[in-house]
Amino acid sequence: MARFYVTTPIYYVNDAPHIGHAYTTVTADALARWHRLLGDDVFFLTGTDEHGLKVQRAAEARGLEPRAHADLTSERYREVWSSIDIDYDDFIRTTESRHYKATETLMQAAYDNGWIELRPYAGWYCVSCEAYYTESDLIEGKLCPIHRTEVEWLEEENYFFKLSEFAGRLLDWYESNPGAVTPEAKRNEAIGLVRGGLRDISISRTSITWGVPVPWDSKHVFYVWYDALINYATAIGYGEDQARFEAWWPSVHHLIGKDILRFHCVYWPALLMAAGIDPPSRIAVHGFLLVGGEKMSKTALNQISPADLLPTFGVDGFRYHFLRDQAFGPDGDFSYEGMVARYNSDLANNLGNLLARVSTVVEKKCGGIGPAPDPSSELAAVAASVLESAGSAWDRISPSEALEATWRLVRETNAALEAAEPWKADPGPEVDRVLGDALEALRIVAVLASPALTRASQEIWDRIGLAGRVADQRLPAAAAWGGYPGGLPVERGAPLFPRIAG
Numbered sequence: 001m002a003r004f005y006v007t008t009p010i011y012y013v014n015d016a017p018h019i020g021h022a023y024t025t026v027t028a029d030a031l032a033r034w035h036r037l038l039g040d041d042v043f044f045l046t047g048t049d050e051h052g053l054k055v056q057r058a059a060e061a062r063g064l065e066p067r068a069h070a071d072l073t074s075e076r077y078r079e080v081w082s083s084i085d086i087d088y089d090d091f092i093r094t095t096e097s098r099h100y101k102a103t104e105t106l107m108q109a110a111y112d113n114g115w116i117e118l119r120p121y122a123g124w125y126c127v128s129c130e131a132y133y134t135e136s137d138l139i140e141g142k143l144c145p146i147h148r149t150e151v152e153w154l155e156e157e158n159y160f161f162k163l164s165e166f167a168g169r170l171l172d173w174y175e176s177n178p179g180a181v182t183p184e185a186k187r188n189e190a191i192g193l194v195r196g197g198l199r200d201i202s203i204s205r206t207s208i209t210w211g212v213p214v215p216w217d218s219k220h221v222f223y224v225w226y227d228a229l230i231n232y233a234t235a236i237g238y239g240e241d242q243a244r245f246e247a248w249w250p251s252v253h254h255l256i257g258k259d260i261l262r263f264h265c266v267y268w269p270a271l272l273m274a275a276g277i278d279p280p281s282r283i284a285v286h287g288f289l290l291v292g293g294e295k296m297s298k299t300a301l302n303q304i305s306p307a308d309l310l311p312t313f314g315v316d317g318f319r320y321h322f323l324r325d326q327a328f329g330p331d332g333d334f335s336y337e338g339m340v341a342r343y344n345s346d347l348a349n350n351l352g353n354l355l356a357r358v359s360t361v362v363e364k365k366c367g368g369i370g371p372a373p374d375p376s377s378e379l380a381a382v383a384a385s386v387l388e389s390a391g392s393a394w395d396r397i398s399p400s401e402a403l404e405a406t407w408r409l410v411r412e413t414n415a416a417l418e419a420a421e422p423w424k425a426d427p428g429p430e431v432d433r434v435l436g437d438a439l440e441a442l443r444i445v446a447v448l449a450s451p452a453l454t455r456a457s458q459e460i461w462d463r464i465g466l467a468g469r470v471a472d473q474r475l476p477a478a479a480a481w482g483g484y485p486g487g488l489p490v491e492r493g494a495p496l497f498p499r500i501a502g
């Protein structure tokens, strides 16, 4: 059985979950659902990143232990994911003991291999970034270039990872694995970072205590970023169950935003190499989800949370927008008007209307019993070609194209109904044939759209009289023309996607 391991970044517990997080997470969830339809053994991982000075200080400000603070803030992500039907297999928290064990094991291996050493370090540090800056990076010599808040001077002895010695191996890796970082522009960006020269990086801190202790020197904790990356290994058993780890690794699909490209496409593969582990097979990088042309941030007060949109669009309308309208790769600009327009055209007018028409005419002309499709229907070829296009698009991590392909079947079926006008005809074999074809198209669309429309796909399935769960169907058989048996009661229910007033 094929295996499919997909990850989101683990989200920083101090952040409030917003639609940028949701965009990546819905994409990973839809991919996982697609691969479950294919019958693959799927492991979908998300979670929260809980160490670092920022968390320690936020906890102190609330009068809580960091762990108690993280318990509360991590839970917000679970709640939001549950509200948009995110069906992860594991939710990892970097404060779990399994993660301490994996981090210690991996770092110890890199240390034993001679790639980590103690050196003095001093520099300007932004607490919000959890990163050092050189003087030339700073605005007016004192402000973080990202947060525009004052940086602090930190002096400490740090363990350094000898990243500079991995340039050649990284370039060989990109060269011999052209699909490892996608899209191409992001791969080139990663190669450019390595060619531009790599400096050794500081991976431990003595100035804080809220982190995974360095196993060979307990005065230090690992810098939050380097323990965070290791979550992807922890969750599949690294450090505890080597056989399980090897069954899943390195065949993984990391979905990440472009702001963390350097960590994932340069540092992470190098760190794995240092520990004697193969780099990940695939890192798919997407752009920012912008609001009014700007990146969402707490300081810009332009963060939109899923809860702001769910009452209007519902879970399906929410998921569909982010999968269909925001192409995975380039920056996307979120627009409420665009979201309404897409909902009305694809969901209300096309899919919702198709179901309403078919169930109404089946009630009037067929006594509410759905007829069987015509094996030689012209829609059979459309369905076959849609399956092929959608499958290839999901493989490329292009949900937008996969759904566009799927909606071709919806549109062609509506066109066939409009051409035949069964609502004007007398009951008989011709009407049965047209409606049977439309029911079969709806059945196939319910399966193919189910990674996006977690609720409506099941609703369509139930209303056209089919038993069981859409999610239990298996491709390609479930998309083969002729699966709708006919003779089933068809229910005429309320509109599936009521129109939203622009």
Ligand SMILES: [Zn+2]
Residues within 6 Å of the ligand: 126, 127, 128, 129, 130, 144, 145, 146, 147, 148
């Ligand atoms: Zn900063």
